[in-house]
Amino acid sequence: MDSEDELVFVLCHEISHQELQHVKKEVESFVNLQSSEEVVNKTKEIKKLKYNRSRAANNFLLKLNYKNYFHRRKKEIEADSLGFNFYSKTNRNLKKPITLLEKLNESNKEKDSLIVQDYKALFETETYKLKNKYFEIEKSIFNRYDYKPAYQIDSLKTHPDCLTRIKKIEKFIKNQNFNSASSEEFLELKKNANYQNLYNLYLSGEFGICLYESLKIYKKSNDLFYKDLIFLNLSEIKKAKENQTLSKHIPQVDYIYNSVSLNRFINLMNNIRSSDLEIIIQNFK
Amino acid sequence: MKKIVLVVLLVFAQFVEAQMVELSKLSSGKLYDSDVIKDGKNNIKGYLLLFESDKIKKETYILEYVVLDENLTKVTNGYIEEMKYSSLLLKADKVTVDLILYNNKLLLELNDCTKDGEKLFRRYRTLDLSNNKMSNTFIFRNGKIENNPEFDRSLKNFEANQTDKIIGLDEVGLVAIKEEKDKTGKDKYLVCLDDSFNQKWKTIYETSKNQYGFKELEILNSSNNFIVFSNHYTKGGYYKPVNSVVVFDAITGKLNYEFLFSNQDKYSHKVVDSYIQDNDMILLGNYSKKSDYGHINDQENLGLFKIKLNLKTGKTLEEKFLNWTELSSKIEINKYGEIKKEGFVFVHDLIQLNNGKIIAICEAFKGSPVTTNNIYFLEISEKFSFNKVLTAEKFRNKFPGTSAHSNQIKEFGAFDYMDFQDLDDDEFLFYFSDNEKKSKNRNQNTKFGIVSYSDEEFNKKHLNLKTDISTIFAYPAKKGYMMLIEFFDAKNKSSQIRLEKVNM
Numbered sequence: 001m002d003s004e005d006e007l008v009f010v011l012c013h014e015i016s017h018q019e020l021q022h023v024k025k026e027v028e029s030f031v032n033l034q035s036s037e038e039v040v041n042k043t044k045e046i047k048k049l050k051y052n053r054s055r056a057a058n059n060f061l062l063k064l065n066y067k068n069y070f071h072r073r074k075k076e077i078e079a080d081s082l083g084f085n086f087y088s089k090t091n092r093n094l095k096k097p098i099t100l101l102e103k104l105n106e107s108n109k110e111k112d113s114l115i116v117q118d119y120k121a122l123f124e125t126e127t128y129k130l131k132n133k134y135f136e137i138e139k140s141i142f143n144r145y146d147y148k149p150a151y152q153i154d155s156l157k158t159h160p161d162c163l164t165r166i167k168k169i170e171k172f173i174k175n176q177n178f179n180s181a182s183s184e185e186f187l188e189l190k191k192n193a194n195y196q197n198l199y200n201l202y203l204s205g206e207f208g209i210c211l212y213e214s215l216k217i218y219k220k221s222n223d224l225f226y227k228d229l230i231f232l233n234l235s236e237i238k239k240a241k242e243n244q245t246l247s248k249h250i251p252q253v254d255y256i257y258n259s260v261s262l263n264r265f266i267n268l269m270n271n272i273r274s275s276d277l278e279i280i281i282q283n284f285k
Numbered sequence: 286m287k288k289i290v291l292v293v294l295l296v297f298a299q300f301v302e303a304q305m306v307e308l309s310k311l312s313s314g315k316l317y318d319s320d321v322i323k324d325g326k327n328n329i330k331g332y333l334l335l336f337e338s339d340k341i342k343k344e345t346y347i348l349e350y351v352v353l354d355e356n357l358t359k360v361t362n363g364y365i366e367e368m369k370y371s372s373l374l375l376k377a378d379k380v381t382v383d384l385i386l387y388n389n390k391l392l393l394e395l396n397d398c399t400k401d402g403e404k405l406f407r408r409y410r411t412l413d414l415s416n417n418k419m420s421n422t423f424i425f426r427n428g429k430i431e432n433n434p435e436f437d438r439s440l441k442n443f444e445a446n447q448t449d450k451i452i453g454l455d456e457v458g459l460v461a462i463k464e465e466k467d468k469t470g471k472d473k474y475l476v477c478l479d480d481s482f483n484q485k486w487k488t489i490y491e492t493s494k495n496q497y498g499f500k501e502l503e504i505l506n507s508s509n510n511f512i513v514f515s516n517h518y519t520k521g522g523y524y525k526p527v528n529s530v531v532v533f534d535a536i537t538g539k540l541n542y543e544f545l546f547s548n549q550d551k552y553s554h555k556v557v558d559s560y561i562q563d564n565d566m567i568l569l570g571n572y573s574k575k576s577d578y579g580h581i582n583d584q585e586n587l588g589l590f591k592i593k594l595n596l597k598t599g600k601t602l603e604e605k606f607l608n609w610t611e612l613s614s615k616i617e618i619n620k621y622g623e624i625k626k627e628g629f630v631f632v633h634d635l636i637q638l639n640n641g642k643i644i645a646i647c648e649a650f651k652g653s654p655v656t657t658n659n660i661y662f663l664e665i666s667e668k669f670s671f672n673k674v675l676t677a678e679k680f681r682n683k684f685p686g687t688s689a690h691s692n693q694i695k696e697f698g699a700f701d702y703m704d705f706q707d708l709d710d711d712e713f714l715f716y717f718s719d720n721e722k723k724s725k726n727r728n729q730n731t732k733f734g735i736v737s738y739s740d741e742e743f744n745k746k747h748l749n750l751k752t753d754i755s756t757i758f759a760y761p762a763k764k765g766y767m768m769l770i771e772f773f774d775a776k777n778k779s780s781q782i783r784l785e786k787v788n789m
Binding site: 051052055140142143145242247254257270274 | 785
């Protein structure tokens with residue numbers, strides 16, 4: 001989030017969910033579905049089947065799920081619509097909800113990376129050098145990953161895709177517009193939120209991701225908060241390695257969902273010797 | 286290994302969390318079987334799991350297969366139609382799968398399997414890893430491939446549903462081994478097939494019994510030029526005390542030669558591991574005083590052998606024997622391989638290193654009652670003499686009221702040595718369990734041993750995986766990693782499976 005306006009739109013969207021009683025309706029709908037005539041009858045019908053029982057049950061379950069998720073996506077559009085209405089009364093920049101959704105659309109893409117040279121710059125000293133073999137990645141025998149789940153992923157999304165939401169909101173934007181700047185409080189809040197997000201990762205035991213994200217910021221900013229966080233996470237990672245629990249605290253290598261940079265980091269953390277980690281930890285103390 | 290992995294994968298159907306894969310979401314079906322995908326260096330490269338998805342008609346099921354890579358990431362999946370035998374007297378409990386990785390393909394051997402583990406109706410499929418396409422079912426019968434054969438589980442059609450054994454060989458392709466009498470006659474032959482099941486070559490290796498009996502081949506090794514089988518002669522349904530190695534030309538199929546172990550009237554030989562180096566082959570094995578059926582004589586085990594052959598000519602380039610007595614200065618072992626208070630040695634692996642040395646992994650055992658004891662890691666010099674020994678002490682498993690030959694103990698998975706990983710550059714990790722088998726005592730159920738070999742030194746590490754809230758089991762996984770499976774005491778907490786790098 002880059003501006004206070006974007007934050008305000010998020011709040012308006014969430015208030016709209018409440019105003020429209022979406023949560024309450026969701027719970028009611030779930031309870032009604034469980035005891036509905038359709039579900040009871042269909043369950044009896046499937047139980048009587050001698051063959052293809054599993055397919056019939058799966059199809060029925062998926063049909064219910066698709067319907068449910070379709071309604072959930074519809075509710076998001078409703079919250080966008082009412083939320084934009086609330087937002088437009090705050091005399092703020094009407095284009096900011098669009099920029100927010102554009103950022104949300106790109107949020108899964110990793111914006112920065114760590115290459116071998118970064119690790120050398122961050123961890124090496126005149127007397128300590130990282131071993132090249134720490135970065136070696138074993139080649140997979142698989143060239144093609146095409147696992148297909150039994151359900152259509154798009155039909156089970158809780159939110160509509162951002163581009164659809166943008167198009168719908170754009171319809172409401174009129175010429176009338178306001179320029180508003182972010183307050184000092186917002187900037188302070190944003191800075192603290194960045195700290196807090198990473199610190200929460202550390203507190204929840206996600207030492208790997210916390211360290212990875214901290215290193216990416218620290219290589220550019222030299223902010224002491226991140227230096228401390230790097231020290232804390234490295235210390236925990238060393239302990240976990242010694243207790244054979246490292247995989248509880250760092251992600252697994254994944255050629256599909258992880259970036260090359262993240263897989264490189266995971267590999268380094270797995271391969272590096274505890275004695276090397278100790279040297280690096282001392283540099284961040 | 287198969288048994289170990291089966292245990293590992295049976296828990297795959299349960300939920301695992303955090304950064305670990307949610308394996309229960311792989312399939313909504315019932316897990317039938319699974320197998321590891323191993324490369325030529327004995328390292329795990331992935332897994333294939335087979336689930337029953339639905340029953341669509343009498344004895345006919347839709348099965349879902351799911352392939353995972355070495356990091357447990359889902360690679361591909363699909364649905365296949367398979368039959369499963371079911372009658373009043375005999376019922377197949379599941380369909381099992383055994384995998385061979387060859388030429389960037391997986392050869393799947395599928396079998397109906399009863400509760401007692403009896404396998405029936407063997408058939409095959411291939412999964413092409415370049416495009417993840419699963420083939421139709423095929424069998425090799427009466428000298429040819431039957432693609433998509435019509436299966437029938439009635440007894441009158443039992444014969445029509447049988448297949449000769451098919452193996453997949455890297456750089457060679459599929460090779461069918463015809464051993465039983467069929468419409469083509471009694472001749473025993475090999476048929477090599479290309480990807481479209483066209484015959485590349487056929488070679489008859491036996492037309493009638495010779496002075497030793499009939500050949501029974503088992504694949505030992507192969508390269509782009511040679512296919513090597515171990516052979517154990519049979520006569521009248523019994524094994525004879527004659528073993529040999531049979532070498533074929535992989536391009537033409539021509540039988541190059543049969544190598545008969547020397548002095549078979551006095552000794553029995555067993556090839557434990559073999560290595561092809563250009564045109565030569567190294568056979569590493571165990572030998573004993575002669576036994577009636579040609580297996581290793583457990584109580585009169587004499588030592589190890591190394592034989593180097595020219596693969597083209599069969600000429601013996603090197604033949605060395607190493608007796609257990611030469612180890613007696615390092616451990617209390619007698620000339621018959623009996624270690625004081627522990628039992629006789631069983632040789633699990635003989636690993637040839639790049640520097641000419643060999644690592645032998647032996648486990649002490651007693652055949653009656655079946656008892657397994659400590660594991661011995663031996664470094665053997667280039668000159669074939671014992672260099673150093675590391676003793677890995679572990680729990681002594683005893684099975685009262687049992688009696689078995691070492692081959693059977695291995696087959697039933699009663700030994701504690703699990704497997705090894707080749708980390709390259711003559712570095713290895715060896716895994717063994719240190720638990721009381723079937724024990725409910727958590728203190729005994731959480732110990733796991735690892736021995737590393739690096740810079741020509743052995744190091745051992747015993748992991749005590751005991752926690753206050755769970756029970757953890759460990760198994761070898763991808764290169765340099767072990768798989769830890771954690772079962773929590775709390776009923777509402779699902780099991781976790783994770784891969785942990787081994788730090789030695």
